Amino acid sequence: MVPIEHTDPINVRILSVSEDKIAGFVREPFAEIARRADVPLETVLERIRAMLEAGTIRRVRQTLLATNLAEGALVAWKVPSEKLDSAFDFMFQQDPYSGHVVIRSTDAQIPGEAYKLWTTLKVPAGYSLDEHCELLCRKTGAQAYRLMPARGIFALGVGHVRRKTIEPGDRSPEPAKMHVVETVRLTEHEWKVLTELKREFLPGEIREPAWNERAAEAGVTLEEFFAVAESLADRKLIGRFSTFLEHVKPNQTGTRVTRFNALFHWAVPKGREIEAGSEVGRHEVLTHCYWREGGPEFNNVNIMAVAHGTDKDRVLAHKASIDRHLEESGFSVSYTNVFWGGRSEIKPSEISPLVYKNWISMQKD
Numbered sequence: 001m002v003p004i005e006h007t008d009p010i011n012v013r014i015l016s017v018s019e020d021k022i023a024g025f026v027r028e029p030f031a032e033i034a035r036r037a038d039v040p041l042e043t044v045l046e047r048i049r050a051m052l053e054a055g056t057i058r059r060v061r062q063t064l065l066a067t068n069l070a071e072g073a074l075v076a077w078k079v080p081s082e083k084l085d086s087a088f089d090f091m092f093q094q095d096p097y098s099g100h101v102v103i104r105s106t107d108a109q110i111p112g113e114a115y116k117l118w119t120t121l122k123v124p125a126g127y128s129l130d131e132h133c134e135l136l137c138r139k140t141g142a143q144a145y146r147l148m149p150a151r152g153i154f155a156l157g158v159g160h161v162r163r164k165t166i167e168p169g170d171r172s173p174e175p176a177k178m179h180v181v182e183t184v185r186l187t188e189h190e191w192k193v194l195t196e197l198k199r200e201f202l203p204g205e206i207r208e209p210a211w212n213e214r215a216a217e218a219g220v221t222l223e224e225f226f227a228v229a230e231s232l233a234d235r236k237l238i239g240r241f242s243t244f245l246e247h248v249k250p251n252q253t254g255t256r257v258t259r260f261n262a263l264f265h266w267a268v269p270k271g272r273e274i275e276a277g278s279e280v281g282r283h284e285v286l287t288h289c290y291w292r293e294g295g296p297e298f299n300n301v302n303i304m305a306v307a308h309g310t311d312k313d314r315v316l317a318h319k320a321s322i323d324r325h326l327e328e329s330g331f332s333v334s335y336t337n338v339f340w341g342g343r344s345e346i347k348p349s350e351i352s353p354l355v356y357k358n359w360i361s362m363q364k365d
Contacts, residue, residue, distance in 0.1 A: 002046055002047065002050040003047070003050075004051050004054035004056050004243060006051075006056055007054065007154045010039060010047060011016055011047055011051065011056075012046055013037045013038070013039055014032065014033060014039055014044055014048065015243065015245070016037070016218060017033050017036045017037045018033045018037075018048065018238055018241075018242065018243040019157070019242060019243060019245065020242060021036065021240075022036075022240050022241040022242065023239075024233045024238050024240065024305040025062065025197075025229040025230055025232070025233040025238045025241075026241055027211065027226060027299065028046070028208055028209065029062075029154040029210055029241040030044055030045055030206065030207070030210060031163060031208050032241075032287065033048075033087050037219065038042065038096060042209065044081075045206050045207060045208070045268055048060065048206050048243055049203045049206040051243075052201075052203050052206065052243075053203050053230050055246055056245065056246060056263040057243045057244065057245055057246065058244050058245065058246035058346075059201075059243075059244045059348075060102070060200065060201040060206065060242070060243050061196050061199065061200045061201060061241075061242065061244075061348065062198055062200070062238070062239075062240075062242075063235060063238075063239035063240050063241070063242055063348075064194070064198055064238060064239055064240065064351070065237050065239050066122055066239060066351050067122075067150055067153065067347060068107075068181060068182060068184050068236065068237055069125075069182060069183070069184060069194075069237060069351050070122040070123060070124050070125060070183070070349070070351040071100035071122065071123050071124075071125060071127065071128075071129050071149075072120065072121065072122040072123075072129075072149060072150065072181075072349075073121055073129055073147045073148055073149040073150070073290060074118065074119075074120055074121075074147075074148040074149075074150070074187055074290075074304070075118070075119050075120070075121050075145050075146065075147055075148070076112065076115035076117070076118050076131065076145065076148070076224045076297070076298075077115060077116075077117040077118070077119065077136075077140075077142045077144075077145050078114050078115050078116075078142065078143045078144040078145070079117050079141065079142045079143065080114075080141060080143065081243060083140065083142075084103065084116055084117060086140065086341065087117055087140035087141065087142055088101055088117060088345075090136075090139055090140050091136065091140070092345040092347070093138075095136065095211040096350035096355075097121055097122055097123055097132065097349050097350055097351075097359075098119045098121050098346060098349065098361065099119070099121070099122065099346065099348060099349035100118070100119060100120045100344070100346050101117075101118075101119050101344065101345045101346075101347075102118045102119070102194070102341045102342070102343070102344040102345075103116055103117055103118075103341070103342045103343045103344070104117075104118050104263060104339040104340060104341055104342065105339065105340055105342060106338065106339045106340065108337045108338055110297070110298065110299055111296070111297045111298075112146075112294070112297040112298040112339070113250075113300075114347070115146065116145075116337070117142070118263070119179075120349065121133070121349070122349040122350075122351050123303070123356065124351055124352065124353035124356045125185060125287060125353070126353065127353075127356060127360075129147055130147070130335075131187045133145045133147065135360075139363070145300070146294070146295060146297055147307050147325070148293060148294060148295075148304075149181070149292065149293045150181050150182060150280075150290045150291065150292055151181065151273070151274070151290075151292065151293070152178040152179065152181065152274060152277060152290065152291040153178065153181065153289070153291075154176040154177075154178055154179075154214070154277045154278060154280065154281025154282075154289040154290065154291070155176055155178040155281040155282075155286045155287070155288060155305070156179075156287075157205065157242075157288075158237070158289055162190070166284045166285050166354050168285075168314075168317040168318045168320070169283075169321040169324075169325070170283070170284075170285070171282040171283045171284055171285045171325070172282040172284065175237070175275075175278035175279055175281075175282055176277070176278045176279075176280075176281030176282045176289070177277060177278070178274055178277060178281075178291070179236070179283060183239060184235060187230060188354075189228070190218070190228055190231075190232070191217065191352060191353070191354060192218050193218045193224075193225055193228040193229065194217040194228075194232065194352075195218070195352055195354075196214040196215070196217050196225075197225075197232075198212065200348075211225060211226070211229075214229060216239070220324040244346075253295045254313055255275065257309075258311050259309070259312075260308065260309050260310070260311070260312050260315050260340065260341075261275070261306070261308055261340070261341030261344065262307050262308070262309075262315050262316075262319070262338050262339070262340055263305075263306055263334070263338065263339040263340075263341070264304065264305045264306070264307065264308065264319055264322070264336070264337075264338055265294065265298065265299075265301040265303075265304055265338070265339070266302070266303040266326065266333050266335070266336045267294075267299055267300050267301045267302060267303075267333060267334045267336070268299060268302060268326070268332075268334075269331070269332060269333040269334075270330050271304065272303075272331065273291045273302050274291070275301055275331075276326065276329075276331050277289060277290070277303050279289045279295075279325060279326060279329050280303055280305055280322055280325075281305070282320070282327065283305075283318070283325070285307050285309075285318045285320050286305045286306065286328060287306050287307065287308060287309055288304075288305060288306040289299075289303070289304070289305040289306075289320045290303075290304050290305070291303060293302050298301075298337075299334075299335040299337075300334075300335070301335060301337070303307075307319070316338075319338065323336065
């Protein structure tokens, strides 16, 4: 039996690299994982394949900085309680443009407490987020929504295995740099390559060379495929090559990677969002950190971050350390809160304009 647990020592070495350390585009991604983890390539291929088949890893794929390829936002939805589950199901199962779909709750007495359903949403450039949300309201019975596009990104990298050993207060030596969100237009040729580049790897595709068949499916030579992929990387449109752990659902043996998913909110003084986000984003425990405007429903929160863990008190200890760091750095926080995740599903958002028009036409009432 090939070990499939994320706690197996060899798997820990592999996952500590493969979750979020292979940045940009790499011509031999599995070989690079093997090199950095100091594990033979044959073992890396065998272990990743086995963990994918067992559900320990939920997907293997080249990620994109999709915020620069499509119009995107975090969306909070106000849905009647009797329609909450069906709205969740529709957005996960029938809307390719909704990515993370999470039911969240908070103890804070704010208008935003009524917004139980949270999703990420992306639509191709040239299309409207608001029009898409209005369509989803008609389909699901949602009464209201709040769009919160990212104005800047300070942290983005989901390395659950690596983060298990991080202590509250652990942070990078320097403030995080903000990635500015700006939409880039691609040619049809680039979209053909990108569509194959971002497709999830099946277990039988976990091998080296990794990209030969993808190039053939895109109808280009391997060198053309590499040229486009590396051009996209140079333009900061490529995220990382990643093995995503199934961190909510148990694998075949019933083991979970994490139990608690916390969305942290802070309202910092207007005009200091970049400074504050750079201080929050340097904390190693965070998988995501953004400048987003929550509006009056969420007490004008403007810095949001996500942390995961197996122990709720430890997740709160991480938040407390970030709170202290903000105070010590001279930021007056007028409001802070935690929205806890419950039921959740995650899938990559479709961003291709080549398929959006057909999907929209099929959804018309």
